[in-house]
Amino acid sequence: MSFAAAHADTLSPLPDPGDPCLADRQASFNDGYDAGRKSGYSEWFVSRYEQGYFDGFGAGTAKQLAQCLADPQSCGITLASCIPDPVFGETEPNDNLIAADPLKLGANFWGQSYGAADQDWFYTETTVANQNLIVNFSVPGGLLAGWKMTIRDAAGNVFANFNTAVSGGVPTKEGDEAVTYRVTLGLIGTYYIVVQPTPPAECIIIDPSDTTCAQNFSPYYISALLQDSSLDTNQPIVGFADSEIEPNNIPSNATPLATSVTMYGLVNLTFNFPVPTEDTFVWGQGEDDWYVYQSTGNEIVTLVFCAKEKCGPGNWFVEIYDRATAQRLENGESRENVQPLLAFNTDTTNDPSATYRLGLKDPNFYLMRVSHKRLFNAPCLNHQFVSTTSDTGFVGSCECESGNSCYVPADCESDDGLSCKNVPTECVAGIETGCLIIENVPPGCGVEDEEGNIEPCDTYQTQALCSCSQYGGVVEVPENAYSSPYNFTWHGTQLPPNTIDTDAYDDFLNRPNPYN
Secondary structure, X not given: OOHHHHHHOOOOOOXXXXXXXXXXXXXXXXXXXXXXXXXXXXXXXXXXXXXXXXXXXXXXXXXXXHHHHHOHHHHOOOHHHHOOOOOOEOOOOOOOOOOOEEOOOOOOEEEXXXXXXXXXXXXXXXXXXXXXXXXXEEEOOOOOOOEXXXXXXXOOOEEEEEXXXXXXXXXXXXXXXXXXXXXXEOOOOEXXXXXXXXXXXXXXXXXXXXXXXXXXXXXXXXXXXXEOOOOXXXXXXXXXXXXXXXXXXXXXXXXXXXXXXXXXXXXXXXXXXXXXXXXXXEEEEOOOEEEEEEEOOOEEEEEEEOOOOOOOOOOXXXXXXXXXXXXXXXXXXXXXXXXXXXXXXXXXXXXXXXEEEEEEOOOEXXXXXXXXXXXXXXXXXXXEEEEXXXXXXXXXXXXXXXXXXXXXXXXXXXXXXXXXXXXXXXXXXXXXXXXEEOOOOOOOOOOEOOOOOEOOOOEXXXXXXXXXXXXXXXXXXOOXXXXXXXXXXXXXXXXXXXXXXXXXXXXXXXXXXXXX
């Protein structure tokens, strides 16, 4: 029923048409009807409008709150804008794990890097596993670029790395910039936040006086919050990297390898033996580092050198053996008789990161040896006689003009204990080292006769050799020489059965083939 009909049904019946006042009463009726309709419509409309307004406003507000909660930046809300300005700051020196400043959660700290080597360390402690660490970094009235921020565990291992120059900073106040980072902390314990200045990523500093790529030493604000997460998994305690355990110079003392965990090693500087070169002797550097890996068989090993961290220029000789073969080496068998499963030279100067692969068929312990020959000048400091016939070995001393061994250019008829060849031997006296004339052999030789002829005397050459007994040299890495630190990662990947051993391969062979 319409609004007008509803009102019309409540009126009295119309007057008789013969009534002389019909026209006036009709006009009054019409006026009253219109007035009532107008009044009733207005009240109904207003009430409905107000209800719709409030309903719509409430729904819009709820939707806006939900949007701001899901995406605060879309509403102009940032973490930095919710945290008050700092009233306290870092306490120098806080440049390492021991001296780190504790971060009060939800509070801004003021900090500043005072030089290129300055690091600002802060820490917080988690109370529940898998908490989210939210870090806000802001710069009051300055540029956001110019810092690197790392998140580290209780051992100092870096597991998150942020560059403030990367886009993502949003304004918090007029003239300020800020960026927020989030990382999940699997274990309960202490975590460190380290801030240090760094040039922008696109800068390569060649001239220190060039200020276009200068590091940023402006004051900054840093704050941290911990947020519980719904992640209920247990984070296993594992290392980010392992290191060789010295001494591991023989297979039985090998350092165990864990698959996919980077191993750091160092070929120690040893100067135990001289190595002859074309002109002189050099110190040979070749300490062995042995590692062992237990394989369940049927797996492929991917060996990657210098991928975790850049190595210095150098190369290493790498060999892989099974346990029985490695034991033969330890027992003293010559390397010429022992064949490794894999052997290669790395070259981290021209190829900083190298990858090698090896298939392991049988379950076994497999051992890897890493050695590195480094050569340093080893000048001879002292020479001693070595007689080829004397049982006493080193006797007396001598000086050699060059090299590390020489014949003694002197007569051996002395009390120096040398055994000399006193029988005639053809040699060129004065030219060949150690070649001397035997006087009056044959008799009268070497003297001019009446006709002016001179019969040459016989010659002999001593058997005494001059050998270096003491080497010198400065223990110093020459410029552009190879360096000894290295790192590698051993990835063991279990494989399905070899293709040729599967039923699928037999089925393939039995298929019709016109070329068979």
